[in-house]
Amino acid sequence: MQTQWQNQRRGITSRRKASTSAAAEQVQQEEALYEPFRADGQAGAVGAGVDSEYESRAELNFPSHRKAIKSAKLAALHARLSLPAKFPLQTLARCLIDPSVDPRSGYNNAPLAILGQELLGYHTTEWLVCKYPRLPMSIIMAAAYGYVGNATLNSIRLEWGVEAVAAPGPEVDAGLLQLKRMTPGNAMAEDGMRRVKDVEQDESGKRYPHKSLSGRIVYNDMFGGTNEFPAFDTKPYPGAPSSTSASSEAAASEPEAEGAEEASFESVPVEEPANEDLNRQPVTLEDASAGFVRALAGALYLHAGSSAVKDFHNDHILSRHLPLHNMxxxxxxxxxxxxxxxxxxxxxxxxxxxxxxxxxxxxxxxxxxxxxxxxxxxxxxxxxxxxxxxxxxxxxxxxxxLYSPMESQICFPSEVEGSQAGKKKWIPQYVDPGEIVA
Structure with a gap:
């Protein structure tokens, strides 16, 4: 019995090594092909037949993908979150690179964060609308902020044990959150709880340029704030609550290794700054943390599909407690x-x-x-x-x-999407006439 278990573990280890070695081999081939950045930071030709416009390249301001597969922090985070084996470490490292470090979309997490923001907002909104069909629209916006707002996602990043760098650079560990920090200010926000000097404001000088609720629904984001990305911390109202973890200590589970597929790493063509200033505007740690969690959700959708994102949303977002009655x-x-x-x-x-x-x-x-x-x-x-x-x-x-139908009568639209074999049969959901206006 012991020999059989050892043989099984030996097969799992060999598959892991084969997957990691394949990813490392592909990264080496890409770096040999492009060779965009050198240790001395000097310009150099990529190879014969390369145009002269590619002869001058900037120096990396974050760890390379070759260092990502050797990072112990990154591997520990991958196992702590129980990410699937098809989710490569290189993509996880990219999720940790904020646009304030490098403006090129092929290197930072901005494209993944945009996708993740839409996915998290979609699953949160459908859960609120189907679970509590009588909630007013203003409460739905406030609850969405409480579940997937910047403050909540920053708390999730802290609970995951992801640390942030003091300053970005190629010498830091790839498992740290890479961002260019904003200088602390001396101005206080409306809620009187934090300093917001140098934080960009809307052109109108107000939090919500559209005062009417219908205008906020049509023109603003899912929280009722300005429809911009990256979204600033536009709380639905000063002091809006954020969801808290259901348990103070969450046990980290081991990822499933049986039947693990080889990690695939899709190469991204090297983008040239083309007279673009690489010194981006600094951001707060809260905004960078929110971008990391959203980028992780977007990358999980691309590598593992919609079912993995829904499980991720149930495990890390909906498992938190949000007091709706206090809103x-x-x-x-x-x-x-x-x-x-x-x-x-x-x-x-x-x-x-x-x-x-x-x-x-x-x-x-x-x-x-x-x-x-x-x-x-x-x-x-x-x-x-x-x-x-x-x-x-x-x-x-x-x-x-706060009326909620029976669990057997609740059917989310995402559960009947796609062609997966285990999808549910659609059940028409209860639609309330609307909130009470005296």
Whole structure:
């Protein structure tokens, strides 16, 4: 039994070595073909028959792909995230290169981050819309920011154990996040929690150039902010919450090695800067971390397919806790509840005192319930009868908006896409008439 296990492990190790050696051999062939960067930083010809415009090349400002396959940090991150064997280390190293280090799209993670941003936003939005069909659009935008916003993705990067460099360069480890850091400022943001000196602002000087909700849906990004990439930290409102990890300690699992396919590395033609300044604008660590996580999702889609991205989204995004009930801020809950009962054909809501204590003391407590006929819609606790009635109406509205169908009735559009054998049969989803406008 022990000999059989050793033979099995020996076969797995040989496949891993063959895959890594094949990738290393291909990288050596590409570097021998292009030879774009030399240690002395001097210009040189790539080979016979190469045009003179390719004779002058800039020096790499980040570790080469040859160093990537030798990085212990990169291999540990690959195993820690349980990435498939078809996901090469060279692509993982590219996901760690921010555009502030090198502006050429063939070397940084900007193209992958654009794809990953759309994928993460798509899976997050479909989960929110199908899971909570009555959520107002403003809450959906705020919840999307809480799940895949810059602050949340920065927390994910920290939980993965990915460290950032103090300054980029070819001598640093390929398993570190490469970015050109922004100089700390002395101006405070609207929420009063961080400094934002030299952070670019919208031309109008406001966070949202389109004030109406319909304008934010059509013209702005998934968070309701300016439709630019890379997206700045445009929170839906000052102090918007971010999702937190469900468990403080996540056990890192080993990647599956059985049936591992050889890692494929698609060569990217060398791009010439052509009078382009390589000194890009610096970025904050939070923005660079968000770009790395998005680029990883985009690269995972290209190498492993949509099912791998959906599993990645379920494991690292939806597994986090986001208090949706804290995002509601009702200004007139009693009027909104009356409007809701009128739209649904229910009896008008009536507030009733359920229990009380200490009415004549300094700290009285009243438990008030809101009823529509014999049905209790909500319950609230307050220091006065009016406060208890208001809290009960607000809780009734939260219960209405946070309605969720049964799990057997929820079917996400991404689960019926493609031609995979295990796709589900489409179930029409519940569509709510819309939010309550009193």
């Amino acid at each position: 509601f801020n009702f200004t007139r809950p009693t009027q909104d509840l009356s409007k809701l009962c009128n739209l649904q054909g229910w009896e008008p809501p009536v507030a009733r005192l359920i229990s009380e204590t200490g009415r004549l003391s300094r700290t009285p407590v009243f438990v008030v319930g809101v009823f529509s006929g014999d049905d209790k819609l909500g319950e609230g606790v307050g220091a006065s009868l009016n406060e208890g009635r208001t809290r009960a109406a607000a809780n009734a509205l939260r219960s209405w908006y």
